[in-house]
Each structure stands twice: as structure tokens, then as C-alpha cells.
Amino acid sequence: LATAPVSPPPFSVDGFVKEFLHELNTNQGVALSRSSINDQYLALASTVKNYLMARWLETGRKTRESQAKTVGYLSAEYLLGRQLGNALLATDLGDIAQRGLELCGLDLATLRAQEVEPGLGNGGLGRLAACFIDSLATMNVPCIGYGIRYEYGIFRQTFVDGRQVEQPDTWLALGSPWEFPHPEASVTVHFGGHTEKYTDAAGTERTRWVPEWNVLGVPYNYMVPGYLNGRVNTLRLWSAQATQAFDLQIFNSGDYADAVRAQTFAENISKVLYPEDSTPQGKELRLQQQYFFVACSLRDFIDNELEEGFDLHRLPERIHFQLNDTHPVIAVPELMRILVDDHGFDWDEAWEVTQQCFAYTCHTLLPEALEIWSTELLGRLLPRHLEIIYQINDEFLARVREAFPGDELRARRMSIIAEYPSRGVRMAYLATVAGTKVNGVAELHSQLLRDKVLPDFSELYPDKFTNVTNGVTPRRFVRMANPKLSELITDAIGSGWVTDLERLRELEPYADDPEFREQFRAAKAWNKSRLTDLLAQRDGIELPDGHLLDVMVKRLHEYKRQSLKLLHIVSLYEQVHSGAIAAADLTPRTVVFGAKAAPGYKMAKDTIHLINKVAAIVNADPVLEGRLKVAFPANYNVTLAEKLIPAADLSEQISLAGMEASGTGNMKFALNGALTIGTDDGANVEIRELVGDKHFFLFGMSEPEVAQLGAQGYHPGSYYESNPRLKAALDLIWSGHFSDGDRYLFDSVVTNLVHNDRFMVLADFDSYLATQAKVEEKYADVDAWTRSAVLNVARSGFFSSDRSMRDYLKRIWHTQPVI
Numbered sequence: 134l135a136t137a138p139v140s141p142p143p144f145s146v147d148g149f150v151k152e153f154l155h156e157l158n159t160n161q162g163v164a165l166s167r168s169s170i171n172d173q174y175l176a177l178a179s180t181v182k183n184y185l186m187a188r189w190l191e192t193g194r195k196t197r198e199s200q201a202k203t204v205g206y207l208s209a210e211y212l213l214g215r216q217l218g219n220a221l222l223a224t225d226l227g228d229i230a231q232r233g234l235e236l237c238g239l240d241l242a243t244l245r246a247q248e249v250e251p252g253l254g255n256g257g258l259g260r261l262a263a264c265f266i267d268s269l270a271t272m273n274v275p276c277i278g279y280g281i282r283y284e285y286g287i288f289r290q291t292f293v294d295g296r297q298v299e300q301p302d303t304w305l306a307l308g309s310p311w312e313f314p315h316p317e318a319s320v321t322v323h324f325g326g327h328t329e330k331y332t333d334a335a336g337t338e339r340t341r342w343v344p345e346w347n348v349l350g351v352p353y354n355y356m357v358p359g360y361l362n363g364r365v366n367t368l369r370l371w372s373a374q375a376t377q378a379f380d381l382q383i384f385n386s387g388d389y390a391d392a393v394r395a396q397t398f399a400e401n402i403s404k405v406l407y408p409e410d411s412t413p414q415g416k417e418l419r420l421q422q423q424y425f426f427v428a429c430s431l432r433d434f435i436d437n438e439l440e441e442g443f444d445l446h447r448l449p450e451r452i453h454f455q456l457n458d459t460h461p462v463i464a465v466p467e468l469m470r471i472l473v474d475d476h477g478f479d480w481d482e483a484w485e486v487t488q489q490c491f492a493y494t495c496h497t498l499l500p501e502a503l504e505i506w507s508t509e510l511l512g513r514l515l516p517r518h519l520e521i522i523y524q525i526n527d528e529f530l531a532r533v534r535e536a537f538p539g540d541e542l543r544a545r546r547m548s549i550i551a552e553y554p555s556r557g558v559r560m561a562y563l564a565t566v567a568g569t570k571v572n573g574v575a576e577l578h579s580q581l582l583r584d585k586v587l588p589d590f591s592e593l594y595p596d597k598f599t600n601v602t603n604g605v606t607p608r609r610f611v612r613m614a615n616p617k618l619s620e621l622i623t624d625a626i627g628s629g630w631v632t633d634l635e636r637l638r639e640l641e642p643y644a645d646d647p648e649f650r651e652q653f654r655a656a657k658a659w660n661k662s663r664l665t666d667l668l669a670q671r672d673g674i675e676l677p678d679g680h681l682l683d684v685m686v687k688r689l690h691e692y693k694r695q696s697l698k699l700l701h702i703v704s705l706y707e708q709v710h711s712g713a714i715a716a717a718d719l720t721p722r723t724v725v726f727g728a729k730a731a732p733g734y735k736m737a738k739d740t741i742h743l744i745n746k747v748a749a750i751v752n753a754d755p756v757l758e759g760r761l762k763v764a765f766p767a768n769y770n771v772t773l774a775e776k777l778i779p780a781a782d783l784s785e786q787i788s789l790a791g792m793e794a795s796g797t798g799n800m801k802f803a804l805n806g807a808l809t810i811g812t813d814d815g816a817n818v819e820i821r822e823l824v825g826d827k828h829f830f831l832f833g834m835s836e837p838e839v840a841q842l843g844a845q846g847y848h849p850g851s852y853y854e855s856n857p858r859l860k861a862a863l864d865l866i867w868s869g870h871f872s873d874g875d876r877y878l879f880d881s882v883v884t885n886l887v888h889n890d891r892f893m894v895l896a897d898f899d900s901y902l903a904t905q906a907k908v909e910e911k912y913a914d915v916d917a918w919t920r921s922a923v924l925n926v927a928r929s930g931f932f933s934s935d936r937s938m939r940d941y942l943k944r945i946w947h948t949q950p951v952i
């Protein structure tokens with residue numbers, strides 16, 4: 134069947150207005166004069182979607198025709214951010230839309246602000262997935278992103294008396310114009326029941342799964358437009374619904390109320406994103422979510438994307454599924470089940486195919502973040518999958534015993550099945566055994582993954598392990614978020630950098646050009662004033678003029694050490710009040726925090742509370758007026774990041790070395806001309822190598838030093854006792870100074886630091902403060918600072934997610950662009 138013309142004539146302003154008004158009238162059913170901002174936003178979104186539609190269909194046709202290998206990105210999270218601005222950028226319709234809307238008496242920025250971002254992820258891992266699919270579309274690589282259409286994304290954070298209170302994220306309430314439901318392409322997913330043996334017509338012993346209940350997966354498609362290249366890839370998110378059969382069965386039993394409950398039960402599966410991002414509790418619903426989206430996705434690819442009658446022996450020629458952490462790893466036994474039980478493959482054949490179809494990315498080093506599913510739960514929910522996992526493990530352990538005869542300890546260590554503290558499936562091990570490759574997300578992380586997390590596996594399969602350093606999309610995080618800097622760069626070196634970020638190198642000579650530096654500062658100043666307006670209106674926060682803007686935005690976690698930043702602030706406050714420093718000698722500084730805590734993570738929530746309490750005292754202090762300010766806007770998300778990061782002077786990346794797998798915020802800051810104060814951790818290592826020691830503020834212990842201190846026995850109390858400045862800051866919190874005299878309110882936070890301090894905050898305190906002093910010294914030299922900032926931009930092109938994608942293509946997927 135013919136599709137629409139490949140490239141409809143580019144819009145004129147008149148054409149745009151006509152189309153926009155048509156959408157407003159026919160889709161929203163209102164006249165311009167009676168329309169709400171939401172009507173106008175929806176009509177604008179439709180106008181852009183219509184423009185992209187022909188390209189989307191064309192992309193699908195071309196990809197199917199080429200029979201090229203597709204990347205199947207399996208991720209439980211996509212933290213997309215707002216769609217409209219990105220779609221306007223990708224289509225180059227921004228100016229036309231702006232002028233057209235002006236003719237209608239409307240303002241593009243106002244309509245853009247109407248969009249509620251789809252927050253279908255927790256943080257780094259989800260945002261990385263969004264950057265990757267943007268890059269693949271821009272690079273003309275066929276990719277389908279598969280995930281879950283959560284009805285409620287990451288919670289909306291509010292503060293009540295300084296404490297975090299979570300509100301549901303109702304991102305669908307006003308309608309989501311960017312999604313295309315396809316109920317006709319729904320997939321049935323089975324759960325529970327038992328397995329049984331039978332003999333097939335050919336006399337072969339086989340196993341089949343007799344499930345007990347099922348749900349329907351309804352796909353919702355989202356456009357993933359490449360930047361100015363006419364390609365539109367697909368993100369397919371699954372929504373759970375009750376199946377009719379399921380309903381009927383219960384309706385027939387005569388209990389109407391039960392039947393309605395069943396519906397709710399099914400829909401629960403895609404109801405809400407789990408807001409924990411590091412400690413997996415073996416929640417049954419989470420396992421249901423994981424299997425649900427993975428089963429839908431495999432079925433979808435095999436049934437809908439491949440030609441009818443496709444020989445599944447050749448599946449690896451057509452797909453490489455990338456497992457975004459362990460969350461989708463249940464896809465491995467699912468593909469085995471499909472091949473063996475549904476398609477009659479023998480085991481070895483099926484394993485051969487399966488092994489070639491997957492690769493696994495690990496995003497953590499924290500042992501408690503590695504998923505282990507209890508065999509009790511797995512056996513109850515997915516009995517056939519558990520059997521398959523046991524068989525994979527048996528064969529794997531046979532291989533281990535063959536390679537290391539007599540080393541029974543090793544076999545036990547490497548078993549996919551953990552026996553202690555209770556029986557469970559180590560999903561990271563399963564992924565490692567099953568995939569073609571295992572990668573970490575920064576050089577240091579990949580090294581530690583090999584040496585510390587999976588050493589036995591890297592010994593057994595040395596060639597399986599590789600690194601791909603993370604990246605971020607320059608479209609959203611520079612071109613769109615920082616229009617002034619983008620203009621300045623383009624004026625200097627042309628516009629090619631947007632899709633070839635290494636070209637930022639050409640800016641290096643401009644670091645020595647006083648006029649360029651002046652313009653660079655002007656762009657920063659513009660970003661700061663834009664942020665000032667936003668925070669005033671969004672949070673009632675007043676940002677003082679002319680301050681060093683010191684920004685720490687990321688999930689709240691002890692290993693990320695927001696408490697170290699907090700101790701810095703408390704110490705400055707304490708030193709001024711004890712007379713050790715004159716307020717007038719402080720570099721005027723505003724510290725901005727943005728952080729959500731997992732709702733059940735008490736220490737993280739207490740830290741948020743403490744930050745807010747300290748902020749209240751510091752900000753009300755007349756002595757520090759104009760010198761030190763702490764701002765903590767609630768509900769940090771992608772939308773806020775886009776305004777906050779371009780305005781920052783200083784980027785805080787202060788995790789304990791060896792704990793942050795990569796970080797991606799660190800890259801966004803460097804690319805937007807902030808200088809980093811950071812430990813030798815994650816991708817900081819590579820940022821520092823590239824931008825140069827002189828343009829990066831390194832502090833703290835290195836990873837080997839951390840390991841050594843841990844091995845010899847770490848006693849935070851000794852730092853507390855021996856460092857008067859540290860003691861004074863901690864004592865001030867302990868005294869109840871920030872809690873209206875209540876000495877118990879933050880006792881757990883301080884006690885934990887002084888007596889436990891798993892992440893060695895106290896050990897790095899001194900070095901951190903000394904390095905902050907260097908920051909202030911440098912900031913005082915406006916030209917030296919700007920020069921370093923320009924060089925940070927010029928030398929960070931490596932951190933484009935386009936480069937990450939090239940690395941995955943070369944090292945893992947072995948696929949080609951389709952043009």
C-alpha cells in the first residue's frame with residue numbers, strides 16, 4: 134500500500150496557521166476565541182505530529198524493506214522529558230510555529246509550558262534510555278524502544294514543613310497528544326499455573342506451560358524523531374488491561390464485583406513506576422511488570438516486525454535486544470520458552486539463538502542494587518521460566534566445572550541460583566551468561582565490574598566484557614536547553630556540532646578570545662536570569678544576582694553524598710558565626726539542590742528535611758544576606774534540569790569514588806560550560822582527562838584509596854574528633870540549631886555520619902573544603918574562570934550519546950544505519 138508522500142512541502146507560516154486552526158477546530162472542537170491554553174497546546178502538538186506522520190510511515194516501510202538488524206532497547210524506564218520542543222527542533226518548525234502562533238495572538242513558550250513531561254523513569258538510567266533512542270533516530274539506525282506506559286510516573290515531590298511528601302504524577306490527566314494506542318495489536322501475557330510434560334506427534338518429550346491467568350498488553354506508540362533527517366523511530370510502551378476471557382470467566386461465576394476487581398488487578402500491572410532506584414525489594418508486582426513488558430515486546434517483534442514465516446533460527450540477524458540493567462532479564466528464559474515450547478526448537482538450537490540476541494548493560498556497583506528474585510516467587514508466577522533458568526544454570530555450571538575441575542567453591546560462587554540467605558535467581562549472572570556482551574557505563578565502572586562485581590565471569594569469558602561510556606543528547610541538553618550558547622557556538626564554528634559533537638574542539642582557540650569570552654558570559658547571564666524568573670514563578674524562590682551558582686541535582690542517595698555538600702554549607706555558616714571568617718570574605722554563592730528520595734528510604738528523606746531546615750536558617754540570616762543562599766526547588770525533573778543546568782557555574786559530582794557507575798548530569802553540566810568539582814569516580818574520570826586537570830576541581834580519595842581505607846578499618850569518629858571545623862559543623866546540627874532546638878530530629882543523620890558513615894563523607898570533608906576554596910579563588914578571576922568554562926565545552930564533545938551509540942554499534946550490536 135502506498136504511504137503518504139515522503140516529504141510534504143516544508144510548511145509556510147500561512148500553511149502552519151491553516152493547519153493549526155484546523156486542528157483546533159476539528160480535534161479540540163473549539164474556536165480560537167473560545168479555546169483554552171490546553172486546547173491550543175493540543176492543537177499545536179497535532180500539527181507537528183501530522184507533519185511527522187508521513188516520515189514515520191516512511192521510516193517503517195524503509196526499515197522493513199531493508200530487513201536490517203534492529204536494536205530492541207528493553208528498558209523498564211524512559212525519562213523522556215517534554216516532547217513538543219524536541220519535535221519542533223527535530224523538524225525545524227520552531228520559527229514557523231512561533232510566527233504562526235503570533236499571528237493568532239498566541240505565544241509558543243506559553244503553549245510549551247502547558248506540557249506535562251512523561252516522567253516514566255527514576256533518574257539516570259531512564260534518562261539514558263531517552264538519550265539513546267534520540268541518538269539512534271538521528272543516526273538513522275533502526276531501533277524500537279520497548280517499555281511500560283505507567284499511568285503514574287515518578288511521583289511529584291512537594292515539601293511540607295521541609296519534609297518530602299509524594300503526590301501522584303497524573304501526567305495523562307489533560308490528555309497526552311504524543312501517544313498512539315493500538316489496541317488491535319494487543320498481546321496476551323500469561324502468568325501462574327504449572328507446567329506439564331507431554332509427547333508430541335513426532336514422539337518427542339516436551340514441556341508445556343499451563344498458565345492460570347493472563348492480561349492484555351496494549352501497545353502505545355510514540356514518535357522518536359531524528360534531528361533534521363526525516364527519520365522517525367518508534368518507542369512502544371505497553372499498558373496492561375484485563376483480557377476478555379479473564380473477565381468472562383469471572384462474570385460467569387456470577388460475581389459482578391469480583392469481575393470488576395479482576396479488571397483493576399490486571400490494570401495494576403502498568404499503574405505505577407516504582408520510585409526506588411537502588412534497593413530492589415522482591416515485590417511481586419515489580420516482577421509482573423518486568424515479565425509483562427518483556428513478553429509483550431518479544432511477541433510483538435516476532436509476530437509484527439518480522440515477515441510472515443520468518444525462520445527464527447535467523448533471529449539474531451534481525452534483532453539485538455539490549456537489556457537496560459537486570460530489569461528486563463526475564464526476556465532470556467522467555468525467548469527460550471518461545472523457541473523451545475512454541476516453535477519446537479531443541480534446547481541447544483534455542484540456546485544458540487538466544488545467546489546471540491541479547492547483551493546486558495550494568496548500571497551499578499552497589500551490591501544491594503543487584504536484583505535477585507526468590508525462586509518461590511518466580512516459581513509461582515512463572516513456573517516454566519524457573520525450570521528454564523534451572524536448566525540454563527545446570528549447563529552453565531557443567532561448563533564451569535569443566536573449565537575449573539575440582540573447584541567446587543567457584544561453581545557455587547558462580548551459580549545463577551543463590552542459596553543464601555534464601556534461594557533466589559541472580560539476574561545479573563543470568564544476563565552475563567546469556568548475552569553476547571556485558572558492558573559497564575564508564576571506563577572505571579567497567580573495570581570495577583570486571584574486577585569486583587563479576588570477577589569469576591570475566592575470567593571465564595574475558596571477551597564478553599566491554600565498556601561503553603555513557604553520553605547525553607546534544608539536541609535536548611545543549612541545542613534546545615541553551616539557545617544562547619548554541620547560537621554563539623554556531624556563529625563561531627557552524628552548526629555541524631549538533632550532530633557531530635567532537636567539532637566543539639574547534640572552539641578551543643576562542644577560549645583565548647576576550648570578545649568570545651564576554652559573549653560566553655553574556656549567555657550564562659541570560660540563562661541565570663531565565664532561571665531566576667522560573668524559580669520565582671515556580672517556587673517563589675528568589676535567586677540573588679551575581680552569585681556563583683553551585684548546583685547539585687540528582688537522586689538523593691547516601692553514596693552521592695548530598696550530606697557532604699550540606700556540611701560545607703553548615704560549616705560556612707558556622708565559621709562566619711564563630712568569627713573564624715568574615716561574611717564579607719565569602720564568595721557570594723547560591724547552592725541549588727534538586728533531589729527526590731525513594732519514599733521508603735528514611736535516611737534520604739531525613740537528609741532532604743535537614744537541607745530544607747538549614748536553608749531556612751541560612752536564608753533568613755541577616756549576616757549572610759547577599760553572601761550565601763540555599764535553594765531547594767521541589768520536584769526536580771527533566772523540565773527543570775533544562776533550565777537549571779545551563780545557568781550553573783559549578784557542577785557538584787561528589788560521590789564516594791567507586792560508587793557512581795557513570796553519572797550523566799556531570800556531562801550535561803560540562804557541555805553547558807559549568808566547571809566540575811568532583812571525585813575520581815564514574816565518568817568524572819574521563820571528563821577530567823579530556824578537559825584537563827587545570828579546568829576541573831578534583832578532590833577526595835581515589836577508588837583504590839577508598840578500598841584500602843575500608844580494608845584497614847574506617848573510623849569516622851576519629852575524623853570528627855580530630856578536625857575542629859568538621860566537629861563544629863556536626864555539633865551545630867546536633868545542638869538543634871536548625872531544628873528549633875530539637876536535638877533528636879536529625880540525630881540519626883549525624884549519628885550515622887559519626888559512627889557509621891558507609892560512604893566516608895567525613896574522610897573526604899577536608900579535601901572537599903580545601904578544593905572549594907580553590908573554586909572561590911578561581912571564580913574571582915573572571916577571565917580564567919570563563920576560559921576554563923569554554924574549554925569544558927570545547928573538550929566535552931566525547932560525551933554525546935551519538936558517540937555512545939557508535940560504540941554500541943561497533944562493539945555490541947554490529948548493525949548499520951539505514952539510509
Ligand code: 26Y
Pocket residue numbers: 255256257258259261409410411412413414460496497502504574603793794795796797815
Ligand atoms: C531494581 C530497581 C530498584 C531499580 C530501579 C532503577 C534499580 C536501579 C534503577 C536505576 C538506576 C540508575 O539510574 N542508575 C544510574 O544509571 C546511570 C546511567 O547509566 C548512571 O549514569 C548512574 O551512575 C547510575 O546510578
